[in-house]
Amino acid sequence: MTAATVRLADVSGYLPGEPVPAGYYTDYPGAEDRLRNSPMFKIPSARHHVADGESNTDLVERAVQPLLERQGRDAIRAVDVLLVHSQLPDIPFVGAAGEIAHRLGLRPRWMLDVANGGCASFVHLLELARQILTTTDARTALLCNAQTAAGQLFTQDRVRGLAHAAIPGDGCGVAYLTTGAQGSPVLGLRTRHIPQNAGEMTLVRDDGRRYWEAGQAQPRIGFTESGVTKVLDRGNRLVPEVVRDLCRDLGKDSADIDVLVTNQPNRLFLESWRQALGLPPERHPDTFDRYGNLFGAAMPITLDHAVREGTVPQGGLVVLGGFAHAGDYAAAAAIRWQGRA
Known part of the structure; x- marks a missing residue:
């Protein structure tokens, strides 16, 4: 039996609240950090906060x-399938999938909260969904x-002045997949999983306590x-390698890509990836200055943004690509x- 073709039928994004300007961080008393001049932490013009x-x-709920x-x-x-990645879980022990299903009135056969994948988690979710949709009766x-x-x-008042605090933004991206006749x-x-890099992204507190232990440090x-x-x-x-x-695999060259949608960590990465793959800026949507680093939500939000702006051509080859954390995962679709x- 021939496996069903999985199609992206729709995508949508949501940004909470009003844009927060860079001055929210740069004008904060004591906002100074030895990493402030690193190309990793050049500040976006705006971002959104929950x-x-x-x-x-x-x-x-709003993105859907x-x-x-x-x-x-x-x-x-x-x-039939609900897959969720939350990049700050609301409580430690339970993911958001159950509450999302209840709120939206869903009764999925498959319901998973996925913790890994980070900034490339949208491709991770896409791969999991395709596996389920092509090997079960889920559609x-x-x-x-x-x-x-x-x-x-x-x-947080003791984190806000650090260089990396000004980079992220909040938001949500969602996608609807089907094995029907309509869609992309x-x-x-x-x-690519690179396990040797998995322990290098850390959450720390200056007093040495772990995140759940009581104390003053944030x-x-x-x-x-x-x-x-x-x-x-x-x-x-990693990103140019996995995209190439x-x-x-598809018998294509990177120059054949009509639209490259990546995670949006900083301007340096975005420019480096475009140059490595030989793509002009107009074929690589850039939402960093509007929304900051959206982590795992960046790919679906940026794709939805590009579609709404009319920069994704009908019949075009769209490639999604990114890497996660300190480099423990890279993926492309x-x-x-x-x-x-």
Whole structure:
């Protein structure tokens, strides 16, 4: 039996609140850090923050609204597969998938919260969904990438003045997949796990306590100058490598890519990836200055942004690519864009 073709039928994004200007961080008393001049931490013009008490589920519910309007409430409620990546879980022990299903009125056969994949988690979710949709009787899937760390972790009063705090933004991207006749076919995927790098992204507190232990120090990402150098080197290399591998699988060259949608970590990476793959800026949507680093939500939000701006051509080869954390995962996916189903 021939495996069903998995198609991206629709994609949508949501940004919470009003844009937060760079001055929110740069004008903060004591805002100074030895990493401030690193190309890794050049500040975007704006980003969005979740409101106090706003959850991953809240963001997903708002991001899904355009899908309900375009695809119909019954179609979304009937999804067989729900996959969720939350990049700051609301509570330690339970992911958001169950609450999302309840809030949206879903009854999926498959429901998974995925912790790994980081900034490339959208491709990770896409790969998992394709595996389920082509090997079971499931026929539709809803993928959800929610990012809420910016307005919670990075706005703490003892973290806000650090160089890395000004880079992230909050938002949510969602996608609806189907094995039906309508939508943009997924042509291929390439993923690489690099386990030796998995322990290099750390959450630290200056008093040495772990994040759940009581104390005065606030949790932050444990960036060091040597660690930043490693991440820059790996990121510059990993994304072009995995994109080229995928293009070879398809019998294509990177120059054949009509739209490259990547995660949006900083200007340096975006420019480096374009140059390495020989693509002009107009074929690589850039949302960094508007939304900051959206982590795992960046790919679906940026794709939705490009579609709404009319820069994704009908029949175009769209490649999604990115890397995660300190370089423990890299992934790419190719889609033949046929518009929203």
